[in-house]
Amino acid sequence: MNRLQTELNRLYLPNDRQSEGQDSANAAHHLINADGQVRAMVVEITQPTGWDGVAALWQGVQNELDLPAPAIAVSGINAYQVWFSLSAPVSVTHAMDFLALLRLRYLGPIAPRYIRMMPTADAAAPQHALHASMVPALQTETGHWSAFVAPELASMFADEPWLDLPPNPDAQANLLSRLVSIRPADFRRAQEQLSLANVPSPQATLSTSTPTADEADKVPGKGPATAEVDTDPKRFLLWVMNDPAAELRLRIEAAKALLPYFEGVSHRCTGRPDPHHIPSPDLDSNEHKGSR
Structure with missing residues (x-):
C-alpha cells in the first residue's frame, strides 16, 4: 500500500472496505460499507458557479x-x-441529511x-446508494485527471477543473x-447548529399565510428569483417548498419549518387562542422599566 492509499483509507474508506480499495481505488462502492454506512461525504459544484460555491x-x-x-x-470534468x-x-440517510x-x-x-451531493439514493434501485468516484483518477470521457488541490491554489482551476497529467501520488x-x-x-x-440556522427566527412576523404579490414573483414558476429570496428566511423557505426541482425531502422540511408560523396566523384570524403562543413580558411593568 502506497502513501496515497494509506491517506485515502485513513480519511474516507470504511474499515471493511480498506483492503478492497487497494486494488480499485476508483470504485465508488468502496466508500459505502456492507451495512450501508459511509465516512466520506462529497459536495460537487459544477461550472459556472463552482469556485464561488466551494469557497463559501x-x-x-x-x-x-x-x-x-x-x-x-x-x-x-467540469x-x-x-x-x-x-x-x-x-448511515447514508444521515449523511444525506447533513449534506x-x-x-x-x-x-x-x-x-x-x-449541485450534486454524495452519497445519494439510486433512483433505479432505491435499496442501494450511489457515491462519488475516488480521487485521483483518469476521467475517460475527457482524458483529464481528477485530483485533490491545495486550498490556496484551488481558485486557479475555476475555468479548467482538471489536470492534464496524472498528479504525483x-x-x-x-x-x-x-x-x-x-x-x-x-x-x-454541527448538525444541530445547522438545523437551528435553517429555521426562521421566532421573531419573524407573518401578516398572512399566503405569499404577497411581491413574494409570488419570487416563487418558482411565478417569475425570476432575486437575491432577496436568499436573505429573507420566510421567502427562502417558501421558495424551497414550491420548487419542483428540489428534492422532496427538502420541500417537506421547508414546509415543516413554516408550519408553526402559518398555524399562528390561523389562530389570529379565527380568534381562537394559539396553544403554542408564549406571552411576551410586559415591557411597561415596573420590573422592566429600569432596564430600558
Whole structure:
C-alpha cells in the first residue's frame, strides 16, 4: 500500500472496505460499507458557479461550524468537489441529511442543477446508494485527471477543473496528510447548529399565510428569483417548498419549518387562542422599566 492509499483509507474508506480499495481505488462502492454506512461525504459544484460555491462552503464549515477543513478536489470534468471525512461511519440517510443542511446554509443562491451531493439514493434501485468516484483518477470521457488541490491554489482551476497529467501520488498524499476527520460529537453539534440556522427566527412576523404579490414573483414558476429570496428566511423557505426541482425531502422540511408560523396566523384570524403562543413580558411593568 502506497502513501496515497494509506491517506485515502485513513480519511474516507470504511474499515471493511480498506483492503478492497487497494486494488480499485476508483470504485465508488468502496466508500459505502456492507451495512450501508459511509465516512466520506462529497459536495460537487459544477461550472459556472463552482469556485464561488466551494469557497463559501469551505470557509463556512470552518468559521461557523468549527469543523476541520475538508479537502478540495477538481473532478477532471467540469466541477469542484468538497470532501468531508468522518472518523466514525454514519448511515447514508444521515449523511444525506447533513449534506442537505449544508446546501441550505451555504449554497442557497446556487441552482440545484449545479449541485450534486454524495452519497445519494439510486433512483433505479432505491435499496442501494450511489457515491462519488475516488480521487485521483483518469476521467475517460475527457482524458483529464481528477485530483485533490491545495486550498490556496484551488481558485486557479475555476475555468479548467482538471489536470492534464496524472498528479504525483506523494504530492496528493501530502495534501491529505494535513486533514483530520470530523469527530462524532462535532458532527452531531454541527448538525444541530445547522438545523437551528435553517429555521426562521421566532421573531419573524407573518401578516398572512399566503405569499404577497411581491413574494409570488419570487416563487418558482411565478417569475425570476432575486437575491432577496436568499436573505429573507420566510421567502427562502417558501421558495424551497414550491420548487419542483428540489428534492422532496427538502420541500417537506421547508414546509415543516413554516408550519408553526402559518398555524399562528390561523389562530389570529379565527380568534381562537394559539396553544403554542408564549406571552411576551410586559415591557411597561415596573420590573422592566429600569432596564430600558
